[in-house]
Amino acid sequence: MGAGPLLNLNRACQTCDAVSETELETRVLTIQDRHHALLQRAARATTEMLDAIVAAKKGGVGEPDLQKAAAQHRKAQWRLDFVAARTERHRDRFGPNPKVICSRFAPIPS
Numbered sequence: 291m292g293a294g295p296l297l298n299l300n301r302a303c304q305t306c307d308a309v310s311e312t313e314l315e316t317r318v319l320t321i322q323d324r325h326h327a328l329l330q331r332a333a334r335a336t337t338e339m340l341d342a343i344v345a346a347k348k349g350g351v352g353e354p355d356l357q358k359a360a361a362q363h364r365k366a367q368w369r370l371d372f373v374a375a376r377t378e379r380h381r382d383r384f385g386p387n388p389k390v391i392c393s394r395f396a397p398i399p400s
Contacts, residue, residue, distance in 0.1 A: 332370050339363050 296302075296318060299311045307314060343359045 329370070329374055332366075332373075336363065336366050336370055339366065 296315060299314050303314050304311070339359075340363055343356060343363060346359065347356055
C-alpha cells in the first residue's frame with residue numbers, strides 16, 4: 291500500500307479543498323479519533339452483550355431465547371469486524387493503524 295494522503299495533503303486534498311494543510315490535518319485526525327472512539331464503544335458493547343448471554347445461560351434462560359440473542363450478537367460482531375477491517379486497510383501518517391479490534395467469534399461457553 292502506498293503512502294497515505296496525510297503525507298501529502300497538498301496533492302491529496304488541496305486540489306479540491308481550499309484550506310490550509312494544518313486545517314485539513316486537524317479535520318482528518320479529529321474524524322479518525324472520533325471513529326476510533328466509536329469502534330471502541332461498539333467493541334465494549336459486543337463484549338458486554340456476549341457476557342450478558344453467558345449470564346443468561348447460567349441463569350437458566352431457554353435455548354430458543356439464547357439462540358436469538360446469539361444471532362443478534364453475531365450480526366453486531368460481523369458489522370464491527372467489517373468496519374474495523376476496512377479501517378485497518380487505510381493508512382495514516384503514522385503507518386498501519388495500530389487500533390485493531392479483535393474478533394470474538396467463539397461459541398457461547400457452557
